[in-house]
Amino acid sequence: MKILIIGANGTIGKKVSEALSDKHEIIKVGKTSGEIQTDIAEASSIEEMFEKAGKVDAVVCIAGDAKWDKFDKLSEEDFYIGIKSKLMGQVNLVRIGRKYLNPGGSFTLTTGILADHPVDKTTSAAMVNGGIHSFVKAAALELENGHRINAVSADLVEDAKEKYEDYFPGHTPVPMYKVADAYKKSVLGKVNGEIIRILA
């Protein structure tokens, strides 16, 4: 299986790439690293990435930014950072990627616990995650050629514990093997239109 992983060098992306690379061909994509570079906030950049990658059997996105700050500090423009990147970036990946996905292929997007259980300073980040959840359910009704789509929504992950634990008081970090398993379930399994929620 030829698997395109966007964000392959990120905290989660590294472990997912490792977990899938023993039996599959991985094309690593990053904003500045990887075999192909893309900025998912730009539709034209997504199109170029797929032109370089060619036809694939699975698209995994573990990328996308959103601004974290107190609600009373976030400007309208701040909200659009997440909208353009993590929200519409992932939507565009599916819109554009359908043409490059082989029959029976899958899209796996990434959200996070904030969609269901936000914490302080995440009005924007929670919003884009929640938007993707509903988008995934809706898109699954319409995708053709046996294409599937799912989202992985993990709680605070073990490898990001140091960086994020102060934002997530009381959240037990999810072991990385469980996170990688969630992506395997989506890519290698048959599930479709699911939000794969991962807790410790």
Place this chain on the structure above:
Amino acid sequence: MKILIIGANGTIGKKVSEALSDKHEIIKVGKTSGEIQTDIAEASSIEEMFEKAGKVDAVVCIAGDAKWDKFDKLSEEDFYIGIKSKLMGQVNLVRIGRKYLNPGGSFTLTTGILADHPVDKTTSAAMVNGGIHSFVKAAALELENGHRINAVSADLVEDAKEKYEDYFPGHTPVPMYKVADAYKKSVLGKVNGEIIRILA
């Protein structure tokens, strides 16, 4: 209680305005009708509306557009119709409205069944509804001065049955009194950070 209702002349807005007007002062807002006009897709128009309305005790939004079409017909720009109007329109209403909301006041936003149970042609509409659900939960953690925020998410409503029933096969229409009750629960009750889901 002084209640600002945006979309007061819409299908749901009419019934909500009626239900609340016996004991409360209602300021009706519409895009082209009502005592005050606003287009929630423009932050400056929202600001002007609040300047005209002055301080209020509750803000109810039953407005916001999104484009309905097959996923393979929706362009990136089409998705931005819903993002600018129903998604960021409602977010901006809270961002800007906080300054005009009396202590203990509330925001009641409107989403719909699509967030949880999308139907054909609703990748964009479902997405904006899902985004609002997570936003409401996140904003409730941060609002100050006793402000509350909720969203009402109804299934196909009785008064929109003729217009929308073909999109919602098998959805039993919700009687309008139940819809109005949901808004009453948010405006007059104490609930906060809730998605008030209404089925027939």
